[in-house]
Amino acid sequence: MLKRYIPMILVIGWCLSLLGCTELGKVDQGRVIAYDKEKGLVTMIRDVKHEVRNPDYNHLPPVTYQIPSDPNEMGAEPKAGLRMKLDTKNKQIIIFDPVSKNFKTIDYSLIDEQDNIGRNHPLVMDTETGKAKKFPVVDRNKKQITVYSSRQKILTTFTLPDEYFSLPDATWDAGDEVRIYYKEEGKARRLMNISKTDIYRK
Amino acid sequence: MDMKTARKRWMKRMNSLWMTLVAGVLMMPTLALAAGGGKIANIVIVADTRGLPAWQAWWANLYNESHLYFTLVTIIIIPIVGVIFGTLADWLMQLIGLDLKSRELAEH
Numbered sequence: 001m002l003k004r005y006i007p008m009i010l011v012i013g014w015c016l017s018l019l020g021c022t023e024l025g026k027v028d029q030g031r032v033i034a035y036d037k038e039k040g041l042v043t044m045i046r047d048v049k050h051e052v053r054n055p056d057y058n059h060l061p062p063v064t065y066q067i068p069s070d071p072n073e074m075g076a077e078p079k080a081g082l083r084m085k086l087d088t089k090n091k092q093i094i095i096f097d098p099v100s101k102n103f104k105t106i107d108y109s110l111i112d113e114q115d116n117i118g119r120n121h122p123l124v125m126d127t128e129t130g131k132a133k134k135f136p137v138v139d140r141n142k143k144q145i146t147v148y149s150s151r152q153k154i155l156t157t158f159t160l161p162d163e164y165f166s167l168p169d170a171t172w173d174a175g176d177e178v179r180i181y182y183k184e185e186g187k188a189r190r191l192m193n194i195s196k197t198d199i200y201r202k
Numbered sequence: 203m204d205m206k207t208a209r210k211r212w213m214k215r216m217n218s219l220w221m222t223l224v225a226g227v228l229m230m231p232t233l234a235l236a237a238g239g240g241k242i243a244n245i246v247i248v249a250d251t252r253g254l255p256a257w258q259a260w261w262a263n264l265y266n267e268s269h270l271y272f273t274l275v276t277i278i279i280i281p282i283v284g285v286i287f288g289t290l291a292d293w294l295m296q297l298i299g300l301d302l303k304s305r306e307l308a309e310h
Contacts, residue, residue: 026251027250027252027266052250071244073246074244075244075245076244179250181267189266190248193246197245
């Protein structure tokens with residue numbers, strides 16, 4: 001009886017042993033602060049907390065990965081941004097400063113804050129076209145910045161000292177979150193754009 | 203028309219129907235591409251294996267490494283798990299006194 005199954009067991013064992021010999025890679029996740037499409041380099045601030053719903057992008061120095069050589073292994077191109085955290089409780093915004101290569105915590109003066117603003121809310125989505133409105137909105141005349149955090153569901157408008165208004169708009173924008181599968185340090189084998197991947201979308 | 207001719211004609215019609223169906227199926231991807239809709243980014247998923255226990259991390263990393271390997275292992279593992287569960291169920295039923303290996307017919 002058992003003899004009948006011996007070839008099948010051997011084949012299964014052989015397959016599993018082959019897989020056992022395959023050295024698997026690791027996964028890294030972070031928020032993109034720079035993306036060079038031409039050189040194929042993505043730089044991110046790593047999340048070391050490993051909490052899916054509550055990531056904390058606070059690891060320095062930033063890490064750079066070469067994007068996958070196979071275009072089929074890469075999702076939507078990531079958008080870069082320097083905003084790391086929007087702390088509405090303490091009225092602070094934390095950005096990555098590319099000059100000092102460190103984080104910078106800036107206190108802001110609140111002008112307006114709207115809570116519980118989902119992605120489909122008319123304040124953040126153009127109801128006619130069905131497309132998301134562009135944020136941040138930096139009004140250099142009124143000295144106001146409006147940022148939207150889809151994770152926190154907060155739309156907030158604040159003002160900052162004058163010197164900050166010379167910085168590029170991307171300073172106040174949060175970069176896309178990406179997850180990378182790699183075997184060799186600095187070389188992504190597969191790259192997922194978490195922020196732009198909605199597996200439930202039809 | 204004799205039976206032989208009618209049968210031949212019917213076979214011919216069926217063959218052309220099958221050919222149309224096969225051609226339609228083969229053309230489907232082309233038709234979908236021709237439908238346009240602009241450039242669409244690939245949906246690429248990377249399973250998060252950070253902080254997972256070793257065997258779960260191995261399993262998820264296998265998915266990240268190769269969808270083919272992941273599929274093969276899944277195909278192999280499902281019947282193995284089925285046999286293990288079946289054997290366990292047999293053992294458990296034997297333990298509680300249920301004998302499913304032989305039965306006495308109750309119908310008369």
